[in-house]
Amino acid sequence: MNRIILIGNGFDLAHGMKTSYGDFIDDYWMTKKQDMFDNHIGEKYQDDCISIDRIPNARFVDSENDYQNILRSLSSIGQKISYKNEFFNLLNKNKSTLNWVDIENDYYLLLKACYKKPSKYTITKLNKEFAVIESLLEKYLTKVQQQFSISFPISAEDISFRNSINEVIYSDFNLRDFSEATINQLTEEIFQKFHSNIKDLEKGHIDIEDLNLNERESRLHIALSNISDKKKKIKELLTSNSSLNYFRYRPSEVLFLNFNYTSTENFYDSRPTDREFGNDISTDVIHIHGILNNKTDNKIIFGFGDEIDKDYLEIENLNDNEYLQNIKSMKYLESDSYKKLLEFINSNNYQVFIFGHSCGISDRTLLNTLFEHKNCNSIKPYYRLKDDGKDNYSEMIRNISRNFTDKASMRDKVVNKEYTNALFR
Numbered sequence: 001m002n003r004i005i006l007i008g009n010g011f012d013l014a015h016g017m018k019t020s021y022g023d024f025i026d027d028y029w030m031t032k033k034q035d036m037f038d039n040h041i042g043e044k045y046q047d048d049c050i051s052i053d054r055i056p057n058a059r060f061v062d063s064e065n066d067y068q069n070i071l072r073s074l075s076s077i078g079q080k081i082s083y084k085n086e087f088f089n090l091l092n093k094n095k096s097t098l099n100w101v102d103i104e105n106d107y108y109l110l111l112k113a114c115y116k117k118p119s120k121y122t123i124t125k126l127n128k129e130f131a132v133i134e135s136l137l138e139k140y141l142t143k144v145q146q147q148f149s150i151s152f153p154i155s156a157e158d159i160s161f162r163n164s165i166n167e168v169i170y171s172d173f174n175l176r177d178f179s180e181a182t183i184n185q186l187t188e189e190i191f192q193k194f195h196s197n198i199k200d201l202e203k204g205h206i207d208i209e210d211l212n213l214n215e216r217e218s219r220l221h222i223a224l225s226n227i228s229d230k231k232k233k234i235k236e237l238l239t240s241n242s243s244l245n246y247f248r249y250r251p252s253e254v255l256f257l258n259f260n261y262t263s264t265e266n267f268y269d270s271r272p273t274d275r276e277f278g279n280d281i282s283t284d285v286i287h288i289h290g291i292l293n294n295k296t297d298n299k300i301i302f303g304f305g306d307e308i309d310k311d312y313l314e315i316e317n318l319n320d321n322e323y324l325q326n327i328k329s330m331k332y333l334e335s336d337s338y339k340k341l342l343e344f345i346n347s348n349n350y351q352v353f354i355f356g357h358s359c360g361i362s363d364r365t366l367l368n369t370l371f372e373h374k375n376c377n378s379i380k381p382y383y384r385l386k387d388d389g390k391d392n393y394s395e396m397i398r399n400i401s402r403n404f405t406d407k408a409s410m411r412d413k414v415v416n417k418e419y420t421n422a423l424f425r
Helices: 009-016 019-037 066-075 084-100 103-115 124-150 158-167 180-202 215-224 232-239 264-268 312-316 328-334 337-347 361-373 391-401 407-413
Strands: 004-005 051-053 252-257 282-287 352-355 375-384 422-424
Touching: 004 264, 004 337, 009 103, 019 066, 019 084, 019 124, 019 337, 051 066, 084 103, 084 124, 084 264, 103 312, 103 361, 124 312, 158 215, 158 352, 180 215, 180 232, 180 375, 215 232, 282 337, 328 337, 328 361, 337 361, 361 375, 375 391, 375 407, 391 407
Parallel strands: 004 252, 004 352, 252 282, 352 375, 375 422
Antiparallel strands: none
């Protein structure tokens, strides 16, 4: 059985990387404020997103953010920001009013508005403006990645954090995490493997020493001796807290399925040595949304990926390829990453560990394929503990649910809160 480590933006944030869309917007204004007031006082200022007729010789520095400081400085001489990129303007409005930025979701909402409520803001204009934001975001994340690569792990706290994550990644399977069908299948396999030996032991035809068993197998034989319903007993042991005394199952392969453009997983490809099995777990990485600054075989994929959305069929039927330009499932075909993922999930049964991915609808098509696949036996969401003592487990579950069309399957596969824990703060 294999394991998939599904990595989302929360994983980077837990490492102290400022990679959220909000961080990106804040950095844009911090950089602009420095450039404006250091190099362009009294001049016109513009880039691909904004235009300002004249930069004042007045700078406000207070507890407000850089964007608000710029607005106050401009207001002091009757100036304001003109947005050349209307999509960027929307992102800033949302951040100011909602304190939340979701670039991909906002793009999809505007895309639908372009055909439902036609106006001067066309799909062509939207895509051009979206491309500008994509380019800026890639430059910003490249800077963050470079800074992180030379600063982690240095402190004892960083090393301890990395070690704790590593232990989870390469941990044994906890069989109570798995779907009912998987547990029943394992029960049958174990029963078939040991049934004849146990019968011979009970009849006195052989001694347990004759079987050359390891410690776990010996304990299992003893536990099943003189038990009438051996299958029931095996299933009970498989899902008990003492399961490790009788069985040990480890991942054959660990796949890091990274939805980020950064490469935080590089710090976790070192497997701890196991006294019993050694280092027999193989690893691989798929950057399903591409890699920063890769312009050939794995370019970054930035857009929206929800073919399950009820409006998507209408979009396809528009017979206008501009509307499909930033749909993720179309861009997946530009590299072999999606095919590699399909090969992996088709090759063997697997469990999914969710590390910092919200499982929101912007990736719903891919997540539906991953979660509802017949080989997916378990989905274990590691949640985040908030500063106020609350956590986001319930929010994750609601989001995961939206990626399932088969809700009974969802309830069977998703590990309940009692059997998982907070991995991040």
